[in-house]
Each structure stands twice: as structure tokens, then as C-alpha cells.
Amino acid sequence: MMDSGYQLHVTGARGEGVFATRSFHIGETVMVGVIDRELDRNHSHASQVGAQRFVLHGGLVTKVNHSCDPNCGIRLNAGGAHDYVARKLIVAGQEITFDYAMRNYRVDHFAAHCLCGSPHCRDRITGWKDLPAHRKADYHGFVAPYLTDIDNQRAPAIRPSATATWPSPR
Numbered sequence: 001m002m003d004s005g006y007q008l009h010v011t012g013a014r015g016e017g018v019f020a021t022r023s024f025h026i027g028e029t030v031m032v033g034v035i036d037r038e039l040d041r042n043h044s045h046a047s048q049v050g051a052q053r054f055v056l057h058g059g060l061v062t063k064v065n066h067s068c069d070p071n072c073g074i075r076l077n078a079g080g081a082h083d084y085v086a087r088k089l090i091v092a093g094q095e096i097t098f099d100y101a102m103r104n105y106r107v108d109h110f111a112a113h114c115l116c117g118s119p120h121c122r123d124r125i126t127g128w129k130d131l132p133a134h135r136k137a138d139y140h141g142f143v144a145p146y147l148t149d150i151d152n153q154r155a156p157a158i159r160p161s162a163t164a165t166w167p168s169p170r
């Protein structure tokens with residue numbers, strides 16, 4: 001059997017997680033996402049895959065845990081689902097993680113404290129909307145593209161290229 005490169009484990013306090021069974025270099029696709037079904041709104045297990053589009057992913061990608069300093073980022077694949085792409089070198093045995101803020105603009109559903117244990121832990125699992133600017137910069141190239149699109153639409157004044165093309169006010 002071909003090694004997919006990851007497998008599901010049950011660990012202590014954090015429950016299930018997905019762990020690498022081989023190494024992945026930065027930029028390598030670690031897991032390929034598949035959409036299970038469409039949703040009519042955001043909820044606790046929803047993946048945002050477009051500005052107004054929410055889905056449930058299928059398969060093991062749904063078992064990947066959040067970290068506030070994850071080793072994977074998100075890339076939209078041809079099917080409109082999320083692939084996980086290594087943003088750090090991953091070695092066999094490491095847990096595969098991503099940041100919910102790389103995927104969902106708003107995260108309103110997690111009341112509990114984050115257990116990721118990272119020095120970057122922000123305690124509450126927040127969406128992209130609430131991510132500090134320096135963390136958004138750290139995640140550059142590893143977040144779903146509609147998140148930065150929403151930011152750009154909300155703050156056109158700080159985009160010189162956008163203001164330059166706008167008609168002047170009358």
C-alpha cells in the first residue's frame with residue numbers, strides 16, 4: 001500500500017489528530033481536501049471556501065487540529081476544496097496542524113481556550129478578521145485567497161493600486 005504520508009492518531013487532551021508518517025518540505029502538499037457537501041451558512045465545522053460559501057470537507061482533513069503556529073497552510077485546489085500545504089519542514093511523527101484563521105474569516109463558535117501550546121498561542125481560536133496584522137503577514141501565501149480579498153474590499157484606502165483606479169469623487 002502506498003504511504004499517504006499521514007495517519008489518524010488519538011492523543012491525550014486534544015483528542016484525535018493527524019500525524020505525518022514521512023517528512024514534507026516547505027510548499028509541499030501534505031493533504032488533499034475534498035468537499036463532502038455544501039452548507040447554507042457558517043458553523044463550528046464549516047470550512048469557508050469562498051467569500052460567501054461554506055462547506056463540509058470529507059475525509060481525514062476534517063481531523064486536522066488547529067494551532068496558533070501551524071506547520072501547514074491552506075491552498076484552494078481545483079475542486080474548490082482546501083489542500084494543506086507545509087509552511088514549515090514537517091518530519092515523520094509530527095502532528096499536522098493549521099490555523100482556523102487561515103480558512104474562516106469569522107470564528108464565533110469556540111468558547112474554550114486554545115490548547116495548542118505554541119508561544120504564538122492567542123488563547124481564543126479566532127478567525128482571520130481578528131488575527132493581528134503581523135500574524136497575517138506571517139501567513140502570507142498560506143491562507144485561503146478570499147480572506148485577503150475581503151480585507152482588501154474593507155480597506156480600499158490603504159491599497160494604492162485600488163485607489164488609483166477609482167473614479168474621483170464628484
Ligand SMILES: [Zn+2]
Binds near residue numbers: 069115121122123
Ligand atoms: Zn493556540
